[in-house]
Each structure stands twice: as structure tokens, then as C-alpha cells.
Amino acid sequence: xxxxxxxxxxxxxxxxxxxxxxxxxxxxxxxxxxxxxxxxxxxxxxxxxxxxxxxxxxxxxxxxxxxxxxxxxxxxxxxxxxxxxxxxxxxxxxxxxxxxxxxxxxxxxxxxxxxxxxxxxxxxxxxxxxxxxxxxxxxxxxxxxxxxxxxxxxxxxxxxxxxxxxxxxxxxxxxxxxxxxxxxxxxxxxxxxxxxxxxxxxxxxxxxxxxxxxxxxxxxxxxxxxxxxxxxxxxxxxxxxxxxxxxxxxxxxxxxxxxxxxxxxxxxxxxxxxxxxxxxxxxxxxxxxxxxxxxxxxxxxxxxxxxxxxxxxxxxxxxxxxxxxxxxxxxxxxxxxxxxx
Amino acid sequence: xxxxxxxxxxxxxxxxxxxxxxxxxxxxxxxxxxxxxxxxxxxxxxxxxxxxxxxxxxxxxxxxxxxxxxxxxxxxxxxxxxxxxxxxxxxxxxxxxxxxxxxxxxxxxxxxxxxxxxxxxxxxxxxxxxxxxxxxxxxxxxxxxxxxxxxxxxxxxxxxxxxxxxxxxxxxxxxxxxxxxxxxxxxxxxxxxxxxxxxxxxxxxxxxxxxxxxxxxxxxxxxxxxxxxxxxxxxxxxxxxxxxxxxxxxxxxxxxxxxxxxxxxxxxxxxxxxxxxxxx
Numbered sequence: 001x002x003x004x005x006x007x008x009x010x011x012x013x014x015x016x017x018x019x020x021x022x023x024x025x026x027x028x029x030x031x032x033x034x035x036x037x038x039x040x041x042x043x044x045x046x047x048x049x050x051x052x053x054x055x056x057x058x059x060x061x062x063x064x065x066x067x068x069x070x071x072x073x074x075x076x077x078x079x080x081x082x083x084x085x086x087x088x089x090x091x092x093x094x095x096x097x098x099x100x101x102x103x104x105x106x107x108x109x110x111x112x113x114x115x116x117x118x119x120x121x122x123x124x125x126x127x128x129x130x131x132x133x134x135x136x137x138x139x140x141x142x143x144x145x146x147x148x149x150x151x152x153x154x155x156x157x158x159x160x161x162x163x164x165x166x167x168x169x170x171x172x173x174x175x176x177x178x179x180x181x182x183x184x185x186x187x188x189x190x191x192x193x194x195x196x197x198x199x200x201x202x203x204x205x206x207x208x209x210x211x212x213x214x215x216x217x218x219x220x221x222x223x224x225x226x227x228x229x230x231x232x233x234x235x236x237x238x239x240x241x242x243x244x245x246x247x248x249x250x251x252x253x254x255x256x257x258x259x260x261x262x263x264x265x266x267x268x269x270x271x272x273x274x275x276x277x278x279x280x281x282x283x284x285x286x287x288x289x290x291x292x293x294x295x296x297x298x299x300x301x302x303x304x305x306x307x308x309x310x311x312x313x314x315x316x317x318x319x320x321x322x323x324x325x326x327x328x329x330x331x332x333x334x335x336x337x338x339x340x341x
Numbered sequence: 342x343x344x345x346x347x348x349x350x351x352x353x354x355x356x357x358x359x360x361x362x363x364x365x366x367x368x369x370x371x372x373x374x375x376x377x378x379x380x381x382x383x384x385x386x387x388x389x390x391x392x393x394x395x396x397x398x399x400x401x402x403x404x405x406x407x408x409x410x411x412x413x414x415x416x417x418x419x420x421x422x423x424x425x426x427x428x429x430x431x432x433x434x435x436x437x438x439x440x441x442x443x444x445x446x447x448x449x450x451x452x453x454x455x456x457x458x459x460x461x462x463x464x465x466x467x468x469x470x471x472x473x474x475x476x477x478x479x480x481x482x483x484x485x486x487x488x489x490x491x492x493x494x495x496x497x498x499x500x501x502x503x504x505x506x507x508x509x510x511x512x513x514x515x516x517x518x519x520x521x522x523x524x525x526x527x528x529x530x531x532x533x534x535x536x537x538x539x540x541x542x543x544x545x546x547x548x549x550x551x552x553x554x555x556x557x558x559x560x561x562x563x564x565x566x567x568x569x570x571x572x573x574x575x576x577x578x579x580x581x582x583x584x585x586x587x588x589x590x591x592x593x594x595x596x597x598x599x600x601x602x603x604x605x606x607x608x609x610x611x612x613x614x615x616x617x618x619x620x621x
Contacts, residue, residue: 022457022458022461025458026458026461026462029458029462030462030467033467034470037470037474038474038476039474156350156602156605156606156609157602159605160598160601160602160605161598161601162551162554162555164555164558165594165597165598168573168577168582168590168594169591169594171582172582172585172587172590175582176582176583176584176585177585183582183583277463278463278464278465281465281466281555281559282555282558282559285558285559286577296466297469297559300466300469300470300473301473303474308466308470311466312462312463312466315462315463316461316462316463319460319461320461
């Protein structure tokens, strides 16, 4: 037992090292990739400033001004000095000013968008997981019924359709043909954000279509995998034994089948939750939803380096953290992994 | 001897894919039959916003172009982009996957590290940046951009197949006969993996088309041509949704779903036909 604990501690340390190393590697790769993009965001920014406040002063000392702004955005000096400077600021929790809403710091914009993405995607991913798990287990358990086959076929069909196709279809039907749900935004523009009934109702109403499009697309995947997991254990000896013992089908389903399905599916859920920062860019674009995806799309449009880099880093860390948590918790939950089988 | 039972999924998928290949190959002829001998992208040859009729089965768009003819041309270009990207990533996948799987060692470690890292980096933003800031985005550059994120996965699955086959007894026999590594790979392993490589290629094509469609829907497609994703972007941009113009937006979506579904059905069908454990 003591030996086992030492093995586990060794495993945790090794896993943590690889966690930090992968974050560092992915961050560094993306940093240099972004800086190598041809494009002159500062130039474009200054031109737009000049158009807005057209004065002769700007033109006379333009070189100076470009240098000052480059300094401010961390874009002056060699790539390597830019990198060092960025990492130094990053460790202080500063992602630098954004171009999208100059001079608001990038981290502030990200934090403002975060609740929308986490709320919309987190909930949608969880709901689709739950629906998929229940339906998948049931149609796997009764897989010879015509109904089960029908649902399984439908799930295969739905799983091949990208989320934003559902989004387009739902907007078309519910917002423009039936006129019963809003087509864009996260809440009615005339409402002030706050915790009162009218605002919350408006948020929920605006969330129905985007979350439904995510649920329709991803529930199908969960149905397929849950069904396959159930079918793979249907012929196991312990199930036949439980049946022979005369246990009620529901008891078998709850105590024997679910136990086997739940563990891999919970793992899968955690991994999908880790990917929510990377997901739904196009769904957010279709609905003009003010989440991380729309922020990133806008940032790419004007080459807002600090914002792009910040969001990318956030996605990388979220994905890796979800994986880390799984890898650390799984040995505690699963007796098979624990004993090293 | 028992006859091989073909899964109905394989048959349905095969029919869908054959139909699509037919549409792509005979696109010029079909185009002539629908609108005559003109480029479907020519502006203003027909009245604008016509509803579907016998003359224009899917109506016309705001530039007076026949939607069916444009859809068929877009299908052709979309599949070409997907096929080029799929071919490049399969070729890279074969080279890297074979060296990693057969030789192991450093290449193997590097490949695993690379796929793990790439899996973590959000791919859509990177692809968006590349397609937005690459000068002269055409079919070929688009295909190369799409390959960046897809080849490591081809390499990874091909590697695992090579690993599973390299310890077979006929490979040992070949080694006893003093065949070189190159001979073993090209004469023994490659022919045995051909069907698998075909499936892997189809998977890469679909992956590339999915990524390409995402970019094009956001308005980042190659210039000068039309693809299914660009049709969707164009229709949304012109307000087809709010005007209730289903005939502008759903044909390209329908075609893309057919492509994705067809390949997936063939994959699943092949697996359950040749992997008897799944067929119960």
C-alpha cells in the first residue's frame, strides 16, 4: 500500500511537469506564430485615429507616434525581446492593452465575455451530455426495438451536422418564419444588465436558439457513445449472472450497467467542458452572441495581438487543466486504473 | 464458407458518395442542361430573386444567378479543396506515420508530442488568421492551410496501424529473406494497409471540408471561385434568412450534410463489415 502511494505521488509529479511544459510549449508556439503574421495593425489603428481626430499634428511626427504605440502594445524591438516582455507582463496578470477597445486591457474584455460563453456553452454541453446519456443507455439496453434503431440512425445523421447548420436552420424557422424567438444578441438592448426578472427572462429567451443548436448537434454524439458502451457490456458474465439471480431489470440497469457507462462518459464530459473556449465560434457569430468566440472573431479582424494571444492562452490552459483534473481524479475513482490494470 | 455480409450503412453511404461523384464529374454537362453554355457565376443573366420553378429548380439569387447551377459548381470546388487537403495530409501522414510506426524512437516521440500540442491549440482562430492574412488565397493555398492541423492526426492513426502490422509473421519472414526496410515497407506493409489508407484519406477530406466550411461561413474563403461554405456566407450576408429565402441557404447546407453523412456511413459500414466483433 505504501509503495502504491509512492508510485501515485511519482505519477502526480510527472503529470504536473508535463502539464506546465505543454502549456509553455503551446503558448510559445502560438506567440511566435502570431507575431510572424504580415500585417500592420498599428498603422491601421493610427490611420483610423487620424480620420477620427484629423489634425495636422499627427502627420508631422508620425514616426514618433507609431513608435510610442508599438511600445505600448509590446510590438517594438526584436521578436525575442517582445517575447520576454510579454511573459514578464503575463506573470503580473497583464495581457496588455487591446486594439478592439483601446485602451481597455485585453484581460478586462476577456473577463466581460467569459460569463456569456461559460453560461451558454457550459450549460448546453452539460444538458446535451445528460440527454445523450439517458437516451443512449436506454436504446442500447433495448437495442432490438424498432424505436431504438430509429433513434440510433437519427443520432448518426445528426452527429454529422455541424452546430452552426442547426443554428442557421433554427434562426430561419423560429426567428424569421414563426417570429417567436430573437435572432441575435444575448439580451434585449433596452434592458440594463442586472439581477431582476425581466433581464433574466430576456437572457434565457435569447439563449434558447444558440443552446438548442449546440444541444442538437452534440447530444447525438453522446447518444452514440453511450449506446456503444452499453452494448459492449451486454454479454458480460456478471450481467447474465445478475439476470439469473432474478434481479429486476431496472436494478441491473442502475447498479451494473450505469456504473460501467458513467465513468468513461464523465471523463468525456470533463474533456468537452475543457474545450468550451474553443467551441462555438461560428454559432456565436450566427447569433451575434457576446461571448469569447465573437470577441476573438473581432480581434482577428483587426489583428488585435494582445487579445488574440490572451484568448488563445486561456483556451490552451482550459483544455489542459480539464485533462489534468481527469488524469488526477480517475485513479481515485476507477479501481481498474488504480491497480494498474 | 460464409459470405461477407454487407452492412446497410455501407450500401447507403456508397450510394450517396457515388451520387456526389457523379454530380462533380458531370457538373459541366449538368450546367449546360440547366442554364446553357454559360458560367453559372455570370451576373445578371436571369431575373433576380426568382422563386423555384421548372426553369430554375432552386430559383435565382440577388445577382440573377441560377442557384442550382451555382450549388453544383460550389460542390465541385468544395470537394476539390477537400480532396487536395486530404491528399496532402495523407501523404505526409504516410511518410511520418510509417517512419514513426516502423522505426519508433525519436520520430515517434516527436510525433506524439506534436499531436498532443496541436490538439491543445485552438485550431479555428489560427486557420482564420492564416486565411485572413495570406495574400492570394486560392484553392491550393487554402488546401495547404487546412493541412496544418490535419496531417498529425493522419500520421497518428497510420502509425498505430503500422505498429499493429509490423510484428506479423510475414514481416519476420521478409526480414529473414534479407529484404531492406524500404522493401518491407513498400512491398509488404503498404499493400496491406491500402484499404485502411483509403478510409483515412476519406476521413481527412471530410475533416478538411469541415474546417474549410467553418472558415468560409465566416467569410474567409478563397477568392475568385465559389464553394458551398461561401454560398452560405453570401446568403446570410445578403439577408436571405430574414427574407425567408430558404432556396438560397439550404441547398449548400444540404450538399455538405450529404458529403459528411456519406463518408461517415461508409466508415461505419466498413468497420462493422470487417470487424466481426461489432456485428452481433
